[in-house]
Amino acid sequence: MNEKERRIESVLASESYIKKVDPSDQLMKRLYAIPFNIQKIKKVPIRVVWSFAAGIALLIALNIFSVRNSTVLNKQNGLQETQLSDTYFSYLKQL
Amino acid sequence: MELDDKSFIELAKRDKNRAYSILVKEYSSKVYNTCVNMLRNSEDAEDVTQDVFTTVYLSLDKFKGNSKLSTWIYSISINKSKEFLRSKTRKKRFGIFTLLEKEDSHFVPRSAINFNHPGVVLEDKERAEILFSAIDQLSENQRLAYIAHKIDGRSYQEVAEALNLSVSSVESLMFRAKKRLKELLSNYYNED
Numbered sequence: 001m002n003e004k005e006r007r008i009e010s011v012l013a014s015e016s017y018i019k020k021v022d023p024s025d026q027l028m029k030r031l032y033a034i035p036f037n038i039q040k041i042k043k044v045p046i047r048v049v050w051s052f053a054a055g056i057a058l059l060i061a062l063n064i065f066s067v068r069n070s071t072v073l074n075k076q077n078g079l080q081e082t083q084l085s086d087t088y089f090s091y092l093k094q095l
Numbered sequence: 096m097e098l099d100d101k102s103f104i105e106l107a108k109r110d111k112n113r114a115y116s117i118l119v120k121e122y123s124s125k126v127y128n129t130c131v132n133m134l135r136n137s138e139d140a141e142d143v144t145q146d147v148f149t150t151v152y153l154s155l156d157k158f159k160g161n162s163k164l165s166t167w168i169y170s171i172s173i174n175k176s177k178e179f180l181r182s183k184t185r186k187k188r189f190g191i192f193t194l195l196e197k198e199d200s201h202f203v204p205r206s207a208i209n210f211n212h213p214g215v216v217l218e219d220k221e222r223a224e225i226l227f228s229a230i231d232q233l234s235e236n237q238r239l240a241y242i243a244h245k246i247d248g249r250s251y252q253e254v255a256e257a258l259n260l261s262v263s264s265v266e267s268l269m270f271r272a273k274k275r276l277k278e279l280l281s282n283y284y285n286e287d
Contacts, residue, residue: 004281007284008277015246018214018219021127021214022127023123023141030141
């Protein structure tokens with residue numbers, strides 16, 4: 001085996017120089033804390049989330065409904081105003 | 096406390112948190128070492144290990160024992176490391192440079208690639224950098240199989256199950272990986 005081959009073999013013999021390591025205490029703490037962190041995130045029950053979403057949907061529906069109603073009312077009011085101005089001007093003409 | 100897979104599934108149904116603690120005790124070191132060997136950086140390996148155990152905890156109910164518990168955890172570790180490496184590479188390089196690098200048989204050991212393997216002592220750092228730089232030139236499956244078998248010390252069977260391949264495919268991947276590594280290292284030492 002020549003020098004080059006020896007160097008190649010020494011690089012490839014990774015089991016002789018890459019050792020197993022233990023995870024740090026800090027990491028172990030992080031791993032043991034995972035269930036508690038997940039439970040913390042899950043604290044808001046699904047039912048509450050859905051009722052909140054339903055509330056927002058109801059609010060949006062009410063808004064749309066009231067906007068539609070107000071447009072109809074505005075149209076009706078506009079008609080009444082033209083009628084009123086017509087009678088007012090015809091009254092002035094008579095004078 | 097050591098449990099066989101069947102008793103473990105039973106325990107997980109009754110007390111998920113206790114089952115999870117046993118898993119951490121038994122597999123944290125193996126998962127961390129797999130991640131360190133894949134990522135070669137202790138901080139990244141810690142983050143990915145945490146990610147692996149979060150996935151394990153969340154999918155504990157879905158584990159039905161179709162594969163061995165150790166294989167299941169090992170494949171999660173490999174997939175998470177793979178995802179991490181892909182996202183990191185995407186951020187770092189542009190496609191054209193990756194293509195050029197893959198075709199290059201004259202690699203240069205890159206000591207600046209954030210190499211911080213806690214299992215390698217200082218006097219062996221150069222050797223390890225040369226090896227991992229050469230491993231980086233392999234195709235993804237060759238790289239995963241080589242690291243899993245040669246560095247992690249997993250059997251062909253375990254590697255095959257984790258990578259979703261047949262044992263013969265792993266054998267052939269390993270054969271080609273070793274051949275390619277020898278070529279790369281030979282070129283490197285010719286230039287030296």
